Amino acid sequence: MSYYYESEYAVYRHLLNRTQVSPNDVFHLSRTKLLKDDSSPTHLTEGQMEFTFWDFNYQDSPRTRIFYRVKVRSDGSYSLSLNCIFGLIADSTKANPATGLATQINKQLLYPWHRAHPESGGIYLSYQPAEHIDNAVDLLHAITQLLDESIPLIDAAIAQMRQSFPSKPAPRLPQAPLPDTKSIPRPCMTAY
Incomplete structure (x- = not known):
C-alpha cells in the first residue's frame, strides 16, 4: 500500500489549517526523495x-536554511526532524551571519542536536524528536508539538542574530491568499 501520497496530503492540510489560524505561519512544502514500487509506476x-x-537569501552563505523533514516509510511509520544548515563563506575574515545564526539557534533551542560538518563546509544540525511514529494521527500531533515549541525560539534566534547583522534578514515566508480548504483535491496518483 502507498502511504506517501496520503501522508503528504495530511501534512499539507495540517499545515494549511495552521496557516489559517496563524497567518504568519506561511509554509513551503516540497518532496525531496521518493521510492517507487517496481510493480507500479504510480505506487x-x-x-x-x-x-x-523562513526565507534565507544570503549571498555570502547561500546554503543557509532551516526546515522540518518528515520521512514516510513503506510500513506506514514515520520520523520527524528539525534540520538547520548554515553555509559558511569562503572569506574567513568576514563576519558570517550563518555562523551567528547557528550560535543563536544553539542558545535558544536546547535540543540534543546531531552535529555534522558536510564536506562542502558549513554546519549541519539535526534534531529528531521522534525516530519512530506509528501512524498519521501521531505524526500530526508530533508536528504540532515541534512547531509550537521551535518556531518562537527560532524567530527569537533570528532576532538576536539580526542585532549583529542588521542587513541580513531572515524573514518568514510572505503571506499569500489561502486557498479554500474545501476545494483542495486529494493528490492524484497519476499526476506525480
Whole structure:
C-alpha cells in the first residue's frame, strides 16, 4: 500500500489549517526523495517531504536554511526532524551571519542536536524528536508539538542574530491568499 501520497496530503492540510489560524505561519512544502514500487509506476513505497517557514537569501552563505523533514516509510511509520544548515563563506575574515545564526539557534533551542560538518563546509544540525511514529494521527500531533515549541525560539534566534547583522534578514515566508480548504483535491496518483 502507498502511504506517501496520503501522508503528504495530511501534512499539507495540517499545515494549511495552521496557516489559517496563524497567518504568519506561511509554509513551503516540497518532496525531496521518493521510492517507487517496481510493480507500479504510480505506487510510492517510501518518501520524504520538507517544509519551512523562513526565507534565507544570503549571498555570502547561500546554503543557509532551516526546515522540518518528515520521512514516510513503506510500513506506514514515520520520523520527524528539525534540520538547520548554515553555509559558511569562503572569506574567513568576514563576519558570517550563518555562523551567528547557528550560535543563536544553539542558545535558544536546547535540543540534543546531531552535529555534522558536510564536506562542502558549513554546519549541519539535526534534531529528531521522534525516530519512530506509528501512524498519521501521531505524526500530526508530533508536528504540532515541534512547531509550537521551535518556531518562537527560532524567530527569537533570528532576532538576536539580526542585532549583529542588521542587513541580513531572515524573514518568514510572505503571506499569500489561502486557498479554500474545501476545494483542495486529494493528490492524484497519476499526476506525480
